[in-house]
Amino acid sequence: MTRTIEIHDSVEEVSRRAADIFAKEALAASGRFSVALSGGTTPGRLYSILADEYAEIIRWEDVHFFSADERCVPKDHPSSNFKLANDLLLSRVPVPERNIHRIHGELGSDQAAITYERDLEGFFGLSLPRFDLILLGAGSDGHTASIFPDSTVDSAKTAVPVQIARLNSNRVTLTLPVLNNAATVVFVVTGENKAEIVRDVVVDRVPFPAARVNPQEGNTVWLVDSSAAALLPGREVTVLEF
Ligand code: 6PG
DSSP states (O other), X not given: OEEEEEEESSHHHHHHHHHHHHHHHHHHSSSOEEEEEOOSSTTHHHHHHHHXXXXXXXXXXXXXXXXXXXXXXXXXXXXXXXXXXXXXXXXXXXXXXXXXXXXXXXGOHHHHHHHXXXXXXXXXXXXXXXXXXXXXXXXXXXXXTTBOTTOOOOTTXXXXXXXXXXXXXXXXXXXXXXXXXXXXXXXXXXXXXXXXXXXXXXXXXXXXXXXXXXXXXXXXXXXXXXXXXXXXXXXXXXXEEX
């Protein structure tokens, strides 16, 4: 089990590194490769690189796409995490439709969570899902997926409904036990507005949800650009364990 942070010069370098990790993990998988995609906007460039440069390299028929979380909106709504991934990646590579395990946010958070849990059980069986790879982002308040510092998430489940009143947003999210059972977790965190949360997690060890993702039987890597690393001491070090 390792947890490292890699500091890269730019969003482009972070995205390329993330795509490289995705491809290596996918090609190393035997049979099928399960990945949960992050929400938010940061992974957009990563998704485009995968579609533009790895379409002929990755065995997409072996890749099963899930989501770390989803907003309860129609799948073509501008704030849908699925829409971003579908527009930039899923619709541009030859992944079979049956391999796309979308969270049906349009059903409302309670029903969408139940339906997603059933899909997870159908794929992973009754044991705790162990994703080959989970891509995550981090909010400036320390949330990850849709696990927020002020939200209570039923960790006895694999996927749960979440209501975020201050964002007027209903969502479905994977729970911490699932995130912490992954073989590999990659955080993609860029921009100066994430500098404080990166410091809080890496240096000050503040137990934000994003800091609590650290699989004991897996590896976690934070890929950050220099803006998000701005408050880290000794930034000449580009890879460090934490
Ligand atoms: C979501 C995400 C969330 C996201 C962070 C960072 O649905 O919003 O899952 O956890 O990764 O909020 O979002 P940005 O990449 O847009 O900064």
